[in-house]
Amino acid sequence: MSDLPEIPTEDEIQALVDGRLDPGRRADVEAWLSENPDPAARVAELRDISTVVERAYDHLLERPIPARFQNMGSRSMTRSPVWRVAAMIVLIAMGAAGGWFANDAVGPGNDPDVSLARGAVKAHQMYAREVRHAVEVPASEETHLVAWLSKRLDAPLRAPNLDDQGYRLVGGRLLPASESGPAAQFMYEAESGERLTLYVEQNLVGGETAFRFTEYDDVSAFWWKDGPLAYVLIGQGERDRLLALARATYQELNP
């Protein structure tokens, strides 16, 4: 081996990141990287990404195993109605009714996230146009409103403060959610009278998701899941403007 280590190949870089490069060659590659700051910075970034990916989904291993898998050991599984009923009883006993079962029952074409957004948009369309009865509890009773809705959803809710974005809280209400029990709606209003709603329901799947965007009729919605709750922010206007509001909302919810 000469004093100058051979330039590592891309495969060797990947193997280094994964800790799968053989020790002899690894020393060479690391020596080469110590002389080459740009590739070294890239390797550091790739390692950082790997660390994030390794841990990002760990919480998904903790989910309870559904009854439909636990039953498989004793008999051949089919997705019969009888089995569905049995599975539902077990799920209700676990306090986790809804979720995958409810969706599974209506067929694979039903996306739970889409039904979440759809429910939230319906609620928006129903109440955002109400002038006098837009909310059940007004913003003047915000503390009571938040405590009440938190109790009903069995999770600590917050009504994000969007004053800096030009929207003041009007109030909120309790709604029936599609599958996961009660939902909460917070309504906001701009000077212009334009309204924005934040719809919150329990996140039975758990975990976090990215922001997702969708449009229905004349409104736009961003939704995301964060721990015990799933959120949908609905408003009119441009996607980018709503995205800015969604970010502000997220920050308010995670101070």
Place this chain on the structure above:
Amino acid sequence: MQRRSYELIETHIPSLRRYALVLLRHDEPRADDLVQDCLERALSRWHLWRRPGNLRGWLFTILHNIYVNDVARAVARPDVVEIQDYFPAMAVPPNQADRIRLREVTAAIQELPDTQRQTLLLVTMEGFSYDETADITGVPIGTVMSRLSRAREKVRAASWGETRENGRRIK
């Protein structure tokens, strides 16, 4: 027989479900259908598993094949647009940096083409060797390496690139 084989398989259910869920972009009903199909197929073809073999790898191979043949075709959400640009270059307090970083990386993974996402997850999340990953996905090892490299480069560009360009890199 069925019970004994199920007991061996059972310990792998959590990681199969996790992989299926991330593969299917957190569509839980579809992910659990995929896992159920995988387990049913494994039980019905139990005699094909060569002991002492790598049971975990075999199960992931079955799941991969079902996904490629059946599920990938069905996954279409014309009315949903996944967005790529969430949280670019936000000024955030330090205690949020990790969470936002996590969101950036996981969002970038969701945007990857299927083959690249599979490879990255199998190697990084599941810890399979390059050889095992090649077996599971049914491609030569060279293809695994190039998919891995491209996947990581895209995730890097999506997360580090944006924040750096704006001079507010979050670490």
